[in-house]
Amino acid sequence: MPSQRQPTNSRSASRSRANSSFFDEPEDDRPDLPEPQDSRHEWGRILICGGMDWERNATLPSTKEGGKGIQLQIEDHVVPVKPRYMSHLKITKVISGPRANYTIVIDLAGTAHVFGRVPYFGMVNPTPRNKWHVVSCDEPLHVPGPDGGKWEGGAVGEAHFLLFSGNKVYGAGDNRGSPLGLTGEYYADLERIRGPWERGRTIRQVATGQTFSLFLDSAGYVYAAGKSEFGVLGNGSTGEVLLKGGKIGFTYQAPPKRIKEFGNKRIVSIACGNYHAIALDTEGIFYSWGSNQYGQLAQEHVTESLVPVPFDSCRHPVTAIYAGPASSYIRTEGNDTQMWGTGKFKLVGRGSSSAPYRDFEDLEVPRNAQDFGVGFISHFVTVIGDDDVQRTYAWGQGATHGELGLGADFLSASEPTPIEQLENIEVLSIAPGLVHTVFLVKPDETLEERIGNAAASSSEEEEEPVKTGPGRQPGRGKGRGNRGRIGGRSRASYVGAFREKDKEKQAKAKDRERKKNKEKKLAIERWPPIESGDLCLNCDEGERDDLTFLECERCEEGYHMDCLRPPLWELPDGEWFCPRCEQSAYEWSHPQPEEPDELDSDSTGPDEAA
Ligand SMILES: [Zn+2]
Ligand SMILES: [Zn+2]
Incomplete structure (x- = not known):
């Protein structure tokens, strides 16, 4: 490893140097792009699966061992559960990332709630050696929007995160290498990130990798900050500098600067892998830059690209882009939607070959993809089937914590497999993390029934309750009678009792039994169980x-x-x-x-x- 030039350790010293020059770019009168329309339900509730023992999640053996020997733990949820204490929040956005062992959700009031193994944020006396703040989702950290405003979005990296509201962007966490576009070493509180977008524009999206961040404004300009290695800043340079003793270091860019290479192209979406970046413009053209070590740029014959390069061999316009740690995915709109991937990931149905793909390959997932999500190993796609049923498929080879949500028998899956608990549940968005996954789901009757069934079956002592984890049974109710109780978890049993009385044929009873068994299988538990x-x-x-x-x-x-x-x-x-x-x-x-x-x-x- 080449030694790297570290930013100063002293926050006060670095602040005095942060006399930013971001107003040196000439102003222009490029108008704002129209706001993207979102027809989905305004807010939802969250479900979580995978590792929720945040401290232990972070001590995973390397993936080279294939996760062998890892025992599922009590906090590994192999099917989605409803985090009980956050169940009263009306959530509009969920934010996680392939390297993040934590999650941020934003509610209808614009307040952010942070839980998991959070870097630095909210700690009283953090140090680079003691930087992890373990926060249970029973009691997340609540972060009101800036100056009475609402948080609109953000991005999370392994050890740093960003949140934005209007034209204000804030960052927190580990800033060594300036991935936040700030100059201090670390931030336990949110610190404002200043940038050229502040001149009359608003932020539409932020994205972040291991060492850098991107900022997209309302006019379709992209700004980059962080360490210049691999050319991730898109400015034509790797920023290599010769250090004492012949070692190589890299320059840092803070505050953020505009990526001029896009010229008059207007960008509508950005995403970051560990060390590469991708973007989508108004015409449906995909761009990539940064490291191409695993073919994640879909550019031939290069190991890295120092400026954004358009990918123009797509027959159909690209309508969405997604980045994995060292992979890129696009959705194209031809006769039907199609998902493609390039870089380092296991492709469905192509055996266990681990050779990366150096060009976009058809992911062979069901058509009509609505949304896509990629975690460290996990992949998800939501699809509206020909039968009009929304299904969420998951796959990922070597997953070990239940982050696919497919149950204890399918911790790892090599082809897209529907998550039974989510059948017919409208998944508004998916935020896969390191070894956990958060689903934002529409709060409707189907969801209520699934949760009601989990509670109802747990109070029927004679029946085997739905298992959601190995060696663990969900909290049993008190077995009290359901008579006279309406609403909440008693609803399913109430209907059941009513039907029992009207003496239908045996065949119908069997049907009911089958349906009940299925309902039990699909039931979604509230976690943790309580008395x-x-x-x-x-x-x-x-x-x-x-x-x-x-x-x-x-x-x-x-x-x-x-x-x-x-x-x-x-x-x-x-x-x-x-x-x-x-x-x-x-x-x-x-x-x-x-x-x-x-x-x-x-x-x-x-x-x-x-
Ligand atoms: Zn209550
Ligand atoms: Zn009373």
Whole structure:
């Protein structure tokens, strides 16, 4: 390894040097591109599968060992579960990445919630040796948008992340090599990243790799910051510099500078791998630059490309681009949609050959792809089938933590396999991470039923509950009767009891049995399991025939409808949250800046001593 020139360790010293020159580019009057239209449901709930033991996830044996000998752990979810304590958030965006052992979600109020093994952010006394902040998704970090604004998006790398709102971009985490376009060594708080887009434009997208970041503005300009190695900054240089003793180092670019090579082309989408970058313009042309070590640029005869190069052998316009660690994927729109990939990844149905692809190959996934996602090993595609059913397919060879969501028997899959739990559930977007996957799903009846069935079956003691992990059974309910209970998890059982009475033919009973078994198989658990009380939190009485008992979707505590203040006169439509959880949802989405702890300072003050 060549030694590298490190930025200064002192934040204050580096700040004084950060006298940026980003206004040296001439202004121009290029108009904004129209805002991309998004017809999907405005918000959703999240489901998670894969490794959620964030500390341990990060100590994976190298993939060379093929993950052999790794035992599934209690926090490995081999099928999607609903993270209970985040279930009351209305989420609009999920952000993770192939190298990220953490995730950021943004809610309808524009507040970001961060969980997983988070680099630096929110730590009191971090150091480069102690930089990981392990945050459970039971209690994520809440990050309000800047200056009362809403977070609109972001990007996460292995040890740094970015968030943006309007024309303001912020970064946090490890900044050695300036991947954030900042000049300090690390940031435990969000730090504003200044750039030329601030002159009258807004940010549409940010993307980040191991050593660099890209910024896309509303006029279709792309800016790059970070370490210039492999030409990832797209400025025609690898930035190699000769250091003392004949060693090679690389220059860093901070603040971000515009990639001029695009000329009058206007970019609508960007994505970053570890050490390569891709972009898509308004005409459906794909561009690539940076490292081509594994063929991830789909450019012939080059090991790296120092400027963006258009890929013009596509017969059909490219409509979406995605980057894996050392791979690139495009969706084309011909007679039907088609997914293609290049670089280092295992291709479906082509055996175990690990030779990388140096040109785009047909991924051979079902047509009509809606969305695509790529993690460290995992791949996902959502497809609307000919039967109008939305399915989410997963594959990836060597996956070990359940991040594919296919169950304990299919930890690793070499061809696209539908995730049963997600059948018919509208997946709005997918955020695969290092060894976990977050799905943003539409909150509808299908989803409620799946979750209701998990709860219902867990309270039927005589039946084998749905297994979602090895050696572990979901939390069992208290086995209380379902009589008189409507809504929440009791709904499925209630309908079942009603049908039992009307004495249909045996054949129909068998059908029901089959359906029930399938429902159980498809059920989605809330995680973690909890034990909740049997009594109404208001009147301390249990279930009564004359009063409807409601159960909270999140904490599973109950209230009689009439005991709520104000009382509820009609059965709630869909999910119901108790007043405490509603309050929590509000507080999580509207976090207050922390007040200085006056009591604390008093107790150590002279008054206390006297
Ligand atoms: Zn009551
Ligand atoms: Zn509750």
